[in-house]
Structure formats: C-alpha cells, structure tokens
Amino acid sequence: MSQTSAPASEVDEHASFIKTPQQLIVVVLLAFLVPIFGIALVLQMVVGGHHAEPESLSPEAVSARIQPVGRVEVVDANAPRVLRSGEEIVKITCSACHAAGVAGAPKIGDKAAWGQHAKEGLDHLLQSAIKGKGAMPPRGGLPDLSDLELARAIVYMANQSGMNLKEPAASADGTIASAAAAKPEGKKRK
Ligand code: HEC
Numbered sequence: 318m319s320q321t322s323a324p325a326s327e328v329d330e331h332a333s334f335i336k337t338p339q340q341l342i343v344v345v346l347l348a349f350l351v352p353i354f355g356i357a358l359v360l361q362m363v364v365g366g367h368h369a370e371p372e373s374l375s376p377e378a379v380s381a382r383i384q385p386v387g388r389v390e391v392v393d394a395n396a397p398r399v400l401r402s403g404e405e406i407v408k409i410t411c412s413a414c415h416a417a418g419v420a421g422a423p424k425i426g427d428k429a430a431w432g433q434h435a436k437e438g439l440d441h442l443l444q445s446a447i448k449g450k451g452a453m454p455p456r457g458g459l460p461d462l463s464d465l466e467l468a469r470a471i472v473y474m475a476n477q478s479g480m481n482l483k484e485p486a487a488s489a490d491g492t493i494a495s496a497a498a499a500k501p502e503g504k505k506r507k
Pocket of ligand 1: 406412413419422435442450453458459467
C-alpha cells in the first residue's frame with residue numbers, strides 16, 4: 318500500500334506547483350494581471366509613441382523634409398497673411414546688408430547715415446525700398462514682403478539708429494491703412 322501511495326503523491330507534487338488555495342489565488346490573479354499589464358504597455362507604446370520626437374513628426378517638419386529641392390513660390394496678394402514685425406523682417410533679410418553696412422547700405426545704429434536717408438520721410442524710404450536702390454534689390458530681396466512689413470522694417474532700423482519714425486497703421490486687410498499714415502513723415506520733405 319505504502320509502495321503505491323508514495324509514487325502517486327510524488328506524481329501529484331510534480332504535476333503542479335500549486336499546493337494551497339492561497340497559491341491558486343495568486344496564480345489566478347497573476348494570470349489576469351500579467352496580460353493586462355502587457356496590453357497596457359503595448360497600448361502605451363502605440364498611443365504614446367509619437368511623443369518620442371514630437372518636433373520631427375510635426376506636419377511642418379515632415380513637409381520640410383520631403384519638400385522638393387527647388388520650388389516656385391506663387392505669391393497671392395489676396396491671401397490672408399500673418400504680418401511679421403519690423404524686427405523679425407530686419408533679422409531675416411535687411412540685416413544681411415544693413416547690420417554691417419554692406420555695399421553702402423545705411424548701417425543700423427548709424428545715426429548720421431539714417432538721418433541722411435530719413436529726412437526724405439518714411440514714404441520716400443518706403444518707395445525706394447519697394448523699388449530697390451543702388452545695391453539693394455527690390456523689397457530687400459524678399460518679394461513677398463508687403464508694403465506694410467517693409468515699412469515696419471524701415472521704421473525699426475531707423476529707430477534703432479536714433480530716428481523716431483512711426484509705424485504706419487495697418488488696415489483690416491493687412492495693408493497700410495491710408496496714405497495719411499505716411500503723411501506726417503511726408504511733411505518733412507523740404
Ligand atoms: C543686398 C543688401 C541689402 C539688403 C538685403 C537690404 N538693403 Fe536696404 N540698402 C542697401 C543699400 C546698398 C542701400 C543704399 C542704397 C543707396 O543709397 O544707393 C540701402 C538703402 C536702404 C534704405 C534707404 C533708401 C533711401 O532712399 O534712402 C532703406 C529705407 C532700406 N535700405 C531698407 C531696407 C529694408 C527695409 C530691407 C529689408 C527688407 C533692406 N533694406 C534690405 C542694401 C540692402
């Protein structure tokens with residue numbers, strides 16, 4: 318009898334490591350929790366995956382990466398646009414020449430040079446900036462600059478150079494409100 322019962326209990330012990338009700342509860346709980354934890358991890362990877370490098374996956378970054386090497390820019394004068402400040406425009410374009418006074422450009426901060434140019438009035442400065450003057454290309458080489466943006470850039474540079482010009486007011490459509498804006502400056506013409 319003892320010979321048959323002994324191997325039987327051995328077989329039982331090796332068949333399962335669950336011997337007590339507590340162990341069974343632990344195993345059943347783990348059987349639920351482990352897959353749920355795993356699914357949560359995978360979900361987090363899938364849903365939260367794009368947080369890894371948010372900048373590199375933004376629409377702007379992606380379109381910048383896949384944009385063609387050369388492109389033609391069609392400027393639609395009627396398109397709604399975000400107007401940039403004078404300081405911004407000067408930074409991206411005008412300072413290329415006006416920061417160091419390249420090719421005889423009136424240098425930002427050079428009171429005498431700007432005084433010489435500004436005495437003609439903002440309106441006049443704007444007209445020559447629109448058309449281009451001497452070594453300066455039309456609109457400082459940035460054809461999509463609006464007149465208002467150009468005027469703001471001129472006012473910014475002049476005022477950095479000891480002038481006291483006033484930015485022309487913007488009308489609702491983002492253009493210079495009226496000729497009246499430039500008139501006070503225009504009066505200074507001789
Ligand atoms: C490629 C170089 C260059 C860039 C870029 C440039 N300028 Fe000039 N700018 C010049 C030069 C050179 C002159 C002097 C022209 C002259 O008197 O012959 C000048 C003169 C001017 C004048 C005085 C015009 C006058 O009638 O007295 C204004 C105003 C002006 N620039 C505004 C701007 C603005 C605003 C920008 C940016 C949107 C800009 N410039 C970008 C080279 C540049």
